[in-house]
Amino acid sequence: MDEQNRTNINKTIKDSYQRxxxxxxxxxxxxxxxxSSIASDNDETFLETPKRQKLDDxxxxxxxxxxxxxxxxxxxxxxxxxxxxxxxxxxLSHQEVQQLHKVRREIEEIFQKEKKILEIQVDQDKQMIxxxxxxxxxxRRTIQDAKAxxxxxxxxxxxxxxxxxxxxxxxxxxxxxxxxxxxxxxxNEGKTDANESNKDSEDxxxxxxxxxxxxxxxxxxxxxxxxxxxxxxxxxEVQCIEVQSLKVKLxxxxxEKIGWEEGKKFAQRASQANEFERELYQAREIIKSLRESxxxxxxxxxxxxxxxxxxxxxxxxxxxxxxLEIQRAELLSKITEYETIGITGGPIAIRREINRLQxxxxxxxxxxxxxxxxxxxxxxxxxxxxxxxxxxxxxxxxTTTSHERLTRFxxxxxKKMSLDSYRQQLDTYEKEITGYxxxxxxxxxxxxxxALERAIESYRDLVAKLESDLEAVDGGGQREECKKLRExxxxxxxEFEHRALKGDFNINSRILHFKMNPAAIAExxxxxxxxxxxxxxxxxxTIVASGSHTGIPTVSSLQMQELSELQQKHELKITRLKEAFxxxxxxxxxxxxxxxxxxVDRTKESQYKLSSQYAESPDDxxxxxxxxxxxxxxxxPFSATLTTLIERHLQRxxxxxxxLNAVQSELFDQQTVLT
Amino acid sequence: xxxxxxxxxxxxxxGSAELVKQYLLYGINNILYQRGIYPPETFEPxxxxxxxxxxxTNLQIVxxxxxxLSQIQEWLIQKKVRKVTLIISNVNTKEVLEKWDFKIDYxxxxxNGKGDGNLSxxxxxxxxxxxKEIREVIRQITGTVSFLPLLDxxxxxxxxxxxxxxxxTPKEWDETSPVFIANSQEVQLRTFSTSLHKxxxxxxxKNT
Numbered sequence: 109m110d111e112q113n114r115t116n117i118n119k120t121i122k123d124s125y126q127r128x129x130x131x132x133x134x135x136x137x138x139x140x141x142x143x144s145s146i147a148s149d150n151d152e153t154f155l156e157t158p159k160r161q162k163l164d165d166x167x168x169x170x171x172x173x174x175x176x177x178x179x180x181x182x183x184x185x186x187x188x189x190x191x192x193x194x195x196x197x198x199x200l201s202h203q204e205v206q207q208l209h210k211v212r213r214e215i216e217e218i219f220q221k222e223k224k225i226l227e228i229q230v231d232q233d234k235q236m237i238x239x240x241x242x243x244x245x246x247x248r249r250t251i252q253d254a255k256a257x258x259x260x261x262x263x264x265x266x267x268x269x270x271x272x273x274x275x276x277x278x279x280x281x282x283x284x285x286x287x288x289x290x291x292x293x294x295x296n297e298g299k300t301d302a303n304e305s306n307k308d309s310e311d312x313x314x315x316x317x318x319x320x321x322x323x324x325x326x327x328x329x330x331x332x333x334x335x336x337x338x339x340x341x342x343x344x345e346v347q348c349i350e351v352q353s354l355k356v357k358l359x360x361x362x363x364e365k366i367g368w369e370e371g372k373k374f375a376q377r378a379s380q381a382n383e384f385e386r387e388l389y390q391a392r393e394i395i396k397s398l399r400e401s402x403x404x405x406x407x408x409x410x411x412x413x414x415x416x417x418x419x420x421x422x423x424x425x426x427x428x429x430x431x432l433e434i435q436r437a438e439l440l441s442k443i444t445e446y447e448t449i450g451i452t453g454g455p456i457a458i459r460r461e462i463n464r465l466q467x468x469x470x471x472x473x474x475x476x477x478x479x480x481x482x483x484x485x486x487x488x489x490x491x492x493x494x495x496x497x498x499x500x501x502x503x504x505x506x507t508t509t510s511h512e513r514l515t516r517f518x519x520x521x522x523k524k525m526s527l528d529s530y531r532q533q534l535d536t537y538e539k540e541i542t543g544y545x546x547x548x549x550x551x552x553x554x555x556x557x558x559a560l561e562r563a564i565e566s567y568r569d570l571v572a573k574l575e576s577d578l579e580a581v582d583g584g585g586q587r588e589e590c591k592k593l594r595e596x597x598x599x600x601x602x603e604f605e606h607r608a609l610k611g612d613f614n615i616n617s618r619i620l621h622f623k624m625n626p627a628a629i630a631e632x633x634x635x636x637x638x639x640x641x642x643x644x645x646x647x648x649x650t651i652v653a654s655g656s657h658t659g660i661p662t663v664s665s666l667q668m669q670e671l672s673e674l675q676q677k678h679e680l681k682i683t684r685l686k687e688a689f690x691x692x693x694x695x696x697x698x699x700x701x702x703x704x705x706x707x708v709d710r711t712k713e714s715q716y717k718l719s720s721q722y723a724e725s726p727d728d729x730x731x732x733x734x735x736x737x738x739x740x741x742x743x744x745p746f747s748a749t750l751t752t753l754i755e756r757h758l759q760r761x762x763x764x765x766x767x768l769n770a771v772q773s774e775l776f777d778q779q780t781v782l783t
Numbered sequence: 784x785x786x787x788x789x790x791x792x793x794x795x796x797x798g799s800a801e802l803v804k805q806y807l808l809y810g811i812n813n814i815l816y817q818r819g820i821y822p823p824e825t826f827e828p829x830x831x832x833x834x835x836x837x838x839x840t841n842l843q844i845v846x847x848x849x850x851x852l853s854q855i856q857e858w859l860i861q862k863k864v865r866k867v868t869l870i871i872s873n874v875n876t877k878e879v880l881e882k883w884d885f886k887i888d889y890x891x892x893x894x895n896g897k898g899d900g901n902l903s904x905x906x907x908x909x910x911x912x913x914x915k916e917i918r919e920v921i922r923q924i925t926g927t928v929s930f931l932p933l934l935d936x937x938x939x940x941x942x943x944x945x946x947x948x949x950x951x952t953p954k955e956w957d958e959t960s961p962v963f964i965a966n967s968q969e970v971q972l973r974t975f976s977t978s979l980h981k982x983x984x985x986x987x988x989k990n991t
């Protein structure tokens with residue numbers, strides 16, 4: 109297992125390294141892509157790169173997945189590898205996105221540059237067009253001037269023509285007049301004397317000839333002038349033709365110029381369009397590739413998310429599995445515990461066991477209760493005994509004090525006795541001393557002293573013996589017996605007192621009580637009541653058992669009584685309340701009537717009939733509906749007579765109280781006027 | 784009573800018994816009122832021993848007291864009664880909830896041996912002092928309400944008389960068994976004496 113793990117780890121490390129290197133390669137490739145995009149020459153590589161990328165990613169993913177599947181190793185390893193995978197994937201996606209962003213940015217820059225160039229061109233074209241337009245304007249102005257001069261010339265010409273025609277007409281008239289005069293003269297000459305006429309005629313002819321000649325000259329002059337005018341006219345016509353031809357030429361020039369410009373523009377545009385198309389194509393391809401890469405990216409993200417989901421799911425499952433295993437282990441341990449205890453029959457047996465135990469517990473609790481009660485009784489006894497013990501102690505102290513007194517007494521007696529004996533001895537000594545005063549006193553004394561000492565010793569022994577005898581006689585059995593008896597007496601007295609206090613006067617007494625005491629009577633009554641109730645219960649039970657609910661539900665007599673009492677009480681209460689309410693409401697209404705002068709009757713819910721104190725007849729009343737919407741007046745015969753007031757107060761002022769006041773005052777005025 | 788009014792300031796056995804009977808009557812009435820055995824509206828105030836005591840107006844109870852206490856008085860004179868017990872019991876369960884013992888000691892008994900109702904017994908205590916003592920005991924009875932447990936059920940009472948064994952059972956009387964309160968608490972009240980009768984008052988109640 110260890111070796112396998114190690115190899116697996118090595119593999120994973122290698123894989124991760126490879127992946128990192130491949131990602132480097134990818135980044136390099138992307139650099140090339142960028143360059144290519146900038147150059148916008150190599151479209152194929154650009155198109156191919158994202159696909160390759162995708163393939164690499166998928167292969168990486170699958171390889172990692174395979175590795176993950178093939179590595180069952182330790183969970184730590186597993187997690188670490190998974191973390192690496194996630195980190196690498198995130199890095200990959202980040203890089204992709206960044207690259208795509210860069211490419212797009214560069215494309216946008218190029219577009220903007222081209223756009224600027226084109227704009228500049230457009231500006232230049234515009235300027236050209238403006239110059240040309242200016243030129244055209246100048247031309248037009250010259251044409252207009254020419255036209256104006258032409259018109260002037262034409263007008264002059266027409267004037268000259270009309271003048272000349274007038275002159276011609278005048279001359280023709282003169283001519284006609286002259287020819288008529290001439291004829292007249294001729295006729296006159298014929299009629300008159302030939303003599304006279306010859307002479308005169310000759311003169312006249314000469315004159316006429318002269319005149320004729322003058323007129324002929326004049327005519328010739330006029331004809332010359334006419335010729336000149338015609339030539340001028342011809343010249344003018346020629347000029348007109350020339351102007352027209354010039355105009356045509358100008359138009360031709362303009363059209364030619366426009367055509368030329370358009371052609372130029374078209375040519376330029378055509379040249380640019382090709383470039384644009386190419387760029388557009390490139391851009392579209394770039395966009396297409398980008399979209400594909402985005403698609404690929406999205407796919408990868410989806411895969412990523414699905415993988416994450418699965419990962420989470422698997423993690424959760426793992427957790428659950430581990431928890432379940434733990435639970436299983438716990439349960440197994442519990443089961444083993446149970447088995448070790450000896451319960452092998454499963455939960456039913458346990459339940460049985462529990463039931464048994466509960467039963468046992470219940471029994472034990474019952475026992476416990478009993479024991480507690482016993483404990484309490486024992487405690488009570490203990491308290492009694494303690495009291496007794498205290499009493500005995502007291503008695504003990506008393507006895508000890510008496511004993512001490514006695515011992516003191518005994519010692520005193522002993523002293524007395526010894527004193528007596530000493531006194532006797534002293535007397536004997538004195539006697540002896542008086543007897544042996546003369547002679548060998550010292551010898552005698554020396555002899556006597558040990559003898560006397562011996563005697564003292566013997567006396568002392570005697571005293572001790574006597575004391576022991578005394579004790580044997582006085583104390584011993586008797587004293588102990590006395591003590592015991594005293595203790596018992598004390599105990600019994602205490603007990604007796606206690607019992608007496610408790611009421612146990614069970615000593616030499618009869619306990620009498622009056623038969624018909626209240627307790628007995630009450631008990632009897634209670635018993636009777638209980639019996640009655642039991643009987644009723646029985647009756648009810650039989651009714652229930654027979655199932656006959658047809659009859660009136662047989663409420664117990666007591667309950668019935670109670671209920672009827674309650675009912676009566678409530679009815680009384682209600683009638684009283686009603687009376688009180690009536691009285692108060694009447695009073696209130698009366699007060700309202702007297703204070704405001706309106707009797708308000710509530711005919712229906714939220715409908716009020718108002719009749720004034722000063723109304724002429726009881727039929728004169730107003731009718732209102734008061735609800736959430738406000739106050740609405742309903743038409744009555746009386747209200748029909750109050751149209752002016754209604755108009756003033758209700759329609760204009762929207763005030764019901766004012767209206768009522770106005771009605772009231774009016775009615776009052778009417779009544780007072782009448783009275 | 785006539786003898787009490789004499790200026791000799793002495794008290795006869797009869798008078799003493801009368802006083803004891805009065806004490807019992809007022810004391811028990813007071814207990815009945817204070818402990819709420821009967822509704823308060825059935826009680827009327829009356830002045831005794833310089834105290835305002837609420838006396839029951841229930842005819843049944845009044846008759847009961849008349850019969851029982853006059854009998855007890857008779858026994859007191861005969862020195863047959865040793866203790867009078869007022870028991871307060873739950874009507875439904877018959878459980879005794881409270882017990883008032885009035886123990887009577889005959890102070891002439893020591894010198895007299897077994898008293899046979901010698902009417903010549905004369906005490907020397909002033910009636911005013913006796914009444915003062917009785918008043919104090921009744922005041923104490925009133926004060927017991929502060930510590931006695933609340934009687935929250937329907938209750939009734941009975942008077943038991945502990946007599947000497949030689950006592951005859953009168954008509955309409957009956958012999959009964961002593962009463963115990965399990966797990967009881969006892970409180971001894973003041974004692975008063977008429978110089979012929981010594982009265983100890985003890986209240987026992989259920990220790991809850």
